[in-house]
Amino acid sequence: xxxxxxxxxxxxxxxxxxxxxxxxxxxxxxxxxxxxxxxxxxxxxxxxxxxxxxxxxxxxxxxxxxxxxxxxxxxxxxxxxxxxxxxxxxxxxxxxxxxxxxxxxxxxxxxxxxxxxxxxxxxxxxxxxxxxxxxxxxxxxxxxxxxxxxxxxxxxxxxxxxxxxxxxxxxxxxxxxxxxxxxxxxxxxxxxxxxxxxxxxxxxxxxxxxxxxxxxxxxxxxxxxxxxxxxxxxxxxxxxxxxxxxxxxxxxxxxxxxxxxxxxxxxxxxxxxxxxxxxxxxxxxxxxxxxxxxxxx
Ligand code: NCD
Numbered sequence: 001x002x003x004x005x006x007x008x009x010x011x012x013x014x015x016x017x018x019x020x021x022x023x024x025x026x027x028x029x030x031x032x033x034x035x036x037x038x039x040x041x042x043x044x045x046x047x048x049x050x051x052x053x054x055x056x057x058x059x060x061x062x063x064x065x066x067x068x069x070x071x072x073x074x075x076x077x078x079x080x081x082x083x084x085x086x087x088x089x090x091x092x093x094x095x096x097x098x099x100x101x102x103x104x105x106x107x108x109x110x111x112x113x114x115x116x117x118x119x120x121x122x123x124x125x126x127x128x129x130x131x132x133x134x135x136x137x138x139x140x141x142x143x144x145x146x147x148x149x150x151x152x153x154x155x156x157x158x159x160x161x162x163x164x165x166x167x168x169x170x171x172x173x174x175x176x177x178x179x180x181x182x183x184x185x186x187x188x189x190x191x192x193x194x195x196x197x198x199x200x201x202x203x204x205x206x207x208x209x210x211x212x213x214x215x216x217x218x219x220x221x222x223x224x225x226x227x228x229x230x231x232x233x234x235x236x237x238x239x240x241x242x243x244x245x246x247x248x249x250x251x252x253x254x255x256x257x258x259x260x261x262x263x264x265x266x267x268x269x270x271x272x273x274x275x276x277x278x279x280x281x282x283x284x285x286x287x288x289x290x291x292x293x294x295x296x297x
Contacts, residue, residue: 002295003112004120006128007169015173018290019138025062025286035293037064042095044087045122046072046102051257051281052122052131056099059288065096083107084114091115096296100124118295126160126221131291132256133166135284137174139276140211142283143252148175151208155237156215156264159186160222163256164215168196179205182237185226186217202237203246211252214239214264230263240266244274252276 007015024030041060045053053069060067070090072078077086083102090098097118100108105125112119123129140147152171158164158180171178172195179197180187191198199205206212217233227233234240239253244266253265253274261267270277 001118001297003108003118004130004291004295005109005112006121007130007133007166007173008128010130010173012173012175015134015137015170018134018294019141019287021293022134022138022283022287022290025059025289026283029286032062032289032293033064035063036060036096036296039065039296040093040095041065041067041292041296042090042093042098043067043069043122044075044090044098044100044102045070046075046077046083046100046107047123049101049122051284052101052129055281055284056120056122056131056288056292059285060097060292062285063289063292065292068093068095083111087111087115091117097292120291120295123162125162126165126218127162128166129162129256130166130170131284131288132163133170134291135280135287136163136167136213136254136256137170138287139254139280139283140171140176140252141174142279143276144210146175147171149177150175150210151177151179153179153181153205153209153212154215155181155202155212155239157186157217157226158182158191158215159188159226160218161215163213165194167213168194172196179209181205182215183227183233203243206243206246207248209247209251211254212239212247213254213256214259215256216258216260216264230260234263238262238264238266239269241268244269244272247274254280257281
């Protein structure tokens, strides 16, 4: 049994083994519906989610598991129960894995120290979102074979993005060069120490990128004014049609979703030939099956 609390703590060979295992879970692969038969996967999502929660649910059902779901509304968290009490009570139901999304950074780590089953972090505040980074890396590996020597440009609200942090760790571990770009107020210190390069000039680095990952402005996490206006942001950092034309001919566009169309990404680019955004979603199921398998075994 193993937790997946972050990309931090996973070695390159372990990440590659997990991504290789996910290949067998693509549609048309061998039947895996016995793997977690009779076992329970508990989804504890105390923050909104469209993709991640349903992706874990589809993945768990594909492995034959029973799935239980809790949200902030509909669980006793709304009656004042602490996260630890909720988690311990869910643990008493005997799940193989608890999948947790929480507004607080470190929440899954806290739960993991107090329960005996595996814990998977499905996004903790602005900290990590490891399954998203793994499905992003999986999508790029399927396109490229290897990430070694490739340049991935991450553009947007890095400050508040758990996706950016997990991807920086994951992509550099797999051999890619990662450049992070955004307005100075949305780029936190310390990214170079984590292996990234930082720039505030999108148009200068854009032609170097083999893939561009656009991030949403996480306005729900912005306590104060980080930006003059979203229109100004779109003008300086939005991936519009003109910018997409200056990318390498084969370069890809990724986005973890949800997209704010016309802000970080123009609709024509989101739906255009460079976009692998829906591939990311489809690949997410195979990657999460592999994660649940590894963590539950
Ligand atoms: C992201 C998240 O929730 O961290 N979405 C996702 O899980 N696919 C990114 C976001 O909310 O912008």
